[in-house]
Amino acid sequence: VEEIGRIARERDILFLVDAAQTIGVLDIDVRKLHIDLLAFPGHKGLYGPQGTGGLYVREGVKLQPLKQGGTGSFSEELDQPDILPDMLEAGTLNTPGIAGLAAGVNFLKKMGLHQVRAHERMLAQRFLEGLEKIDGVTVYGCPKKHGEIAVISINLKNLDSSELAFLLDSRYDIQVRPGIHCSPMAHRTIGTIERGTARFSFSIFNTVDEIEEALSALEEISREMG
Known part of the structure; x- marks a missing residue:
């Protein structure tokens, strides 16, 4: 992964890593591995409920949201906010799921x-x-x-x-x-x-x-x- 990331960075190619089976299992250093985007589920190695997950976005990477509206912030504006994470979080967030994911992460941190x-x-x-x-x-x-x-x-x-x-x-x-x-x-x-x-x-x-x-x-x- 590190070698692929280095090559991608040298050629100014965005590098997205799927951490479905490794998040919460392996040490993942996004800087060392030259990762621009890291996608992960919450219900596997992080011990959260299904329907949760996350996307790490390296500072400076610009993405175009697929969906817009209902962020709950900057509600007076007609357009989607252009700041992270708001620009990528359209609609009402899965608050119970996020709370469950937080509990799973805390369990993992406690266990080591x-x-x-x-x-x-x-x-x-x-x-x-x-x-x-x-x-x-x-x-x-x-x-x-x-x-x-x-x-x-x-x-x-x-x-x-x-x-x-x-x-x-x-x-x-x-x-x-x-x-x-x-x-x-x-x-x-x-x-x-x-x-x-x-x-x-x-x-x-x-x-x-x-x-x-x-x-x-x-x-x-x-x-x-x-």
Whole structure:
């Protein structure tokens, strides 16, 4: 990311980074990484409710708002305010959602980012080690980076990812996200556009026992498939 950001900055190209899976998990220094815009959700690594998120805008970057009106500030003006963040916040803000997001961020600050990441990496590594012993499991992503983020996508033998997710949910009360995860181009690249993948995501609230239960469930399904 830093190298791409440096090249973009040298060529006066705006650099937007999607931090959907890394905000609240990795240290992100927008200055060091030469990031102009950083988009992030509130309901993943920041432990906020769905429907929340944010956009970091580097000082000096000018954006054109997609929507206008109802900012609640400079109400006497007919045009959208030209100051941040007002110019990008049309309409009534999701105040309850923002309060929930603030609670999530405060929880994360209290726990400590490094403690949360260490726990998640431990769970991810344990899960990956267990997957190696299960017949028919395919793990996607860069092998050298497996476990860096506690989000692991797999397929099992010839099962569609939705079928695997249904079995895990209905028989073992384990919830994973199947499909193409809002990333059709990524799935075309790895050859899973038709079946998708089943995505396991671990957090500070998950336990080693739950990892073992998930591995046991996958092992049982694999054996039944022959």
